[in-house]
Amino acid sequence: MVERMDDDSLSAILKAASDPTRRAILTLLAQQGPMRVTDIHSQFDMSLNSVSKHIKVLEQAGLVKRRTEWREHMIEVEMGPMSHIDAWFAALRSIWELRLEALDDILTKDDPDND
Amino acid sequence: MVERMDDDSLSAILKAASDPTRRAILTLLAQQGPMRVTDIHSQFDMSLNSVSKHIKVLEQAGLVKRRTEWREHMIEVEMGPMSHIDAWFAALRSIWELRLEALDDILTKDDPDND
DNA sequence: CATTCGTTCAACCATATGGGTGAATAACCT
DNA sequence: AGGTTATTCACCCATATGGTTGAACGAATG
Numbered sequence: 024m025v026e027r028m029d030d031d032s033l034s035a036i037l038k039a040a041s042d043p044t045r046r047a048i049l050t051l052l053a054q055q056g057p058m059r060v061t062d063i064h065s066q067f068d069m070s071l072n073s074v075s076k077h078i079k080v081l082e083q084a085g086l087v088k089r090r091t092e093w094r095e096h097m098i099e100v101e102m103g104p105m106s107h108i109d110a111w112f113a114a115l116r117s118i119w120e121l122r123l124e125a126l127d128d129i130l131t132k133d134d135p136d137n138d
Numbered sequence: 139m140v141e142r143m144d145d146d147s148l149s150a151i152l153k154a155a156s157d158p159t160r161r162a163i164l165t166l167l168a169q170q171g172p173m174r175v176t177d178i179h180s181q182f183d184m185s186l187n188s189v190s191k192h193i194k195v196l197e198q199a200g201l202v203k204r205r206t207e208w209r210e211h212m213i214e215v216e217m218g219p220m221s222h223i224d225a226w227f228a229a230l231r232s233i234w235e236l237r238l239e240a241l242d243d244i245l246t247k248d249d250p251d252n253d
Numbered sequence: 254c255a256t257t258c259g260t261t262c263a264a265c266c267a268t269a270t271g272g273g274t275g276a277a278t279a280a281c282c283t
Numbered sequence: 284a285g286g287t288t289a290t291t292c293a294c295c296c297a298t299a300t301g302g303t304t305g306a307a308c309g310a311a312t313g
Contacts, residue, residue: 030158041152042301043145046226053234056241061259073302075261080300094259094310102234105227111161112220119168119217126171157271176289188272190291195270209280209289 032085033107039084040108044069045077049086052100059095147200148222154199155223159184160192164201167215174210 039045048063064074078098081087085104090097154160163178179189193213196202200219205212 030161033161034156034158037152037156040226041149041156043149044301046145046148049230050233053230054237056237059259060261069301070303071260072262072304076301079261091260096260100230100234102231105230108223109227111155112224115164115168115215115220116217118165119215122169122171159271174289175291184271185273186290187274187292191271194291206290211290 032104033111035084036086036104036107039080039086040105042077042080044074045081045086048074048077048081049100052087052098057090057097057099059097063098147219148226150199151201151219151222154195154201155220157192157195159189160196160201163189163192163196164215167202167213172205172212172214174212178213 040049044067047067051063051066052058060075060078061071063078064071067074078087078089082089082098086101088099088101090099155164159182162182166178166181167173175190175193176186178193179186182189193202193204197204197213201216203214203216205214
């Protein structure tokens, strides 16, 4: 069944994922596993600070998790919340298909009353 | 292999979907089928103009299609591009799972060399 | 203690976004 | 032609966003 999640959370997730840099960070983390902010930064042509901010956005959306080990912040991708995107899309598609089926039903039933 | 679609298109799609009003519009259209801008507007507590702007964002992201019939603009949800979201998510998950499998492989092989 | 390292915080800037209002355009209906 | 209807365009405004630089902080290390 459709887990009706917080609209705000979903917005945050989608918005966080809508930035190419942030998607690249997620991909990088999925490939490499947990990385430090500095390591992530080394893969991008932008200030460490900007990368840090992107990570914060991802973190607040729940798409990454931070394990602060001593002075190093290990950032790890979190796949769980991403399924909310999937769920929303699936729900939308199911609503859409339901309507089409109903429409088809109306059009194909041999009811002489139509028109 | 990861089907690398236009990064910009995907960004546009995710960004368009990241707004609650726009998601509501998509849901409405999926439920009701094609609607006019005015009809959509009647469901929201906001100016017609704002609704029109939201529709334009959805349109540019390819999430809705516009059939301009005479003076009426019929707006219809377009499910196709939404699968890009799905595809991106699936690709990310697959990258993630591949890494975990490889990791598991390393950890479980009876290699006496590990320390 | 001073330094270096890893990271964030604070301030700043340009641009985008979401909202509003009012005018303009375009087509239909007398 | 004049009025109504449907929609967008052009502005305006407040706030958010993505980027920058420089300072600050906390912890390891010489």
